[in-house]
Amino acid sequence: EVQLVESGGGLVQPGGSLKLSCAASGFTFSGSAMHWVRQASGKGLEWVGRIRSKANSYATAYAASVKGRFTISRDDSKNTAYLQMNSLKTEDTAVYYCTAEMATTAFDIWGQGTMVTVSS
Amino acid sequence: SYELTQLPSVSVSPGQTARITCSGDVLGENYADWYQQKPGQAPELVIYEDSERYPGIPERFSGSTSGNTTTLTISRVLTEDEADYYCLSGDEDNRVFGGGTKLTVL
Numbered sequence: 001e002v003q004l005v006e007s008g009g010g011l012v013q014p015g016g017s018l019k020l021s022c023a024a025s026g027f028t029f030s031g032s033a034m035h036w037v038r039q040a041s042g043k044g045l046e047w048v049g050r051i052r053s054k055a056n057s058y059a060t061a062y063a064a065s066v067k068g069r070f071t072i073s074r075d076d077s078k079n080t081a082y083l084q085m086n087s088l089k090t091e092d093t094a095v096y097y098c099t100a101e102m103a104t105t106a107f108d109i110w111g112q113g114t115m116v117t118v119s120s
Numbered sequence: 121s122y123e124l125t126q127l128p129s130v131s132v133s134p135g136q137t138a139r140i141t142c143s144g145d146v147l148g149e150n151y152a153d154w155y156q157q158k159p160g161q162a163p164e165l166v167i168y169e170d171s172e173r174y175p176g177i178p179e180r181f182s183g184s185t186s187g188n189t190t191t192l193t194i195s196r197v198l199t200e201d202e203a204d205y206y207c208l209s210g211d212e213d214n215r216v217f218g219g220g221t222k223l224t225v226l
Contacts, residue, residue, distance in 0.1 A: 035215070037163075037217075044204075044206065044217060044218075044219050044220040045155070045157075045163065045206050045208075045217040045220070046217065047208070047210075047215040047216060047217060050215075061212070061213040061214065063214075064121060097162055097163070099163075104165070104168045104169070104172070104174070105151070105168065105169060106153040106165050106168035106169070106174075106208070107153070107155070107163075107165060107208070108165045108168070108174060110162040110163055110164070111162065112162055113162055
């Protein structure tokens, strides 16, 4: 079965750090670009960033709102992508989805999301 | 930075045609994708590269782009099509979603 499963969400204080994981199965993870997308409660989708495949030098790119605070990485041996979030702010509170360019140039597979709450 | 503009809401009756638009300068040089999101669920890809229907998506769904506007058209709308719809575009290093359109099937 083709799927993405996120984990690692939770409650963290402002200024703190959290690392999310995204475990992939059922498709060629190593060849797929991986993205993170977030959604605050009752709000729209926001692209957070992406990491490309080894063939594309694991290149990363980030939204301006998280650049310098968030880092995306991947471990192809574990079929897992990561989102390291530092210097968290209350406005980072959202459901975080990982998504992949599996068979198209679009986000054609999504995880179920993991909730991150930044609050004191 | 890029911006994509969508109307917040569209309402249609069952059996009618719904047209959801998305506009922005980024569309003049980049493809657009469309995602459907139902309450409590993750988004799902509907249309990619402006007009390609993702496998498993009914033929009632189609996409087109003209200039800086991309349109998702849903023909013969069903109650099950009621959802939020988001466009997405951008280049390799910067993607942006539209604000989303809530489709209500009356």
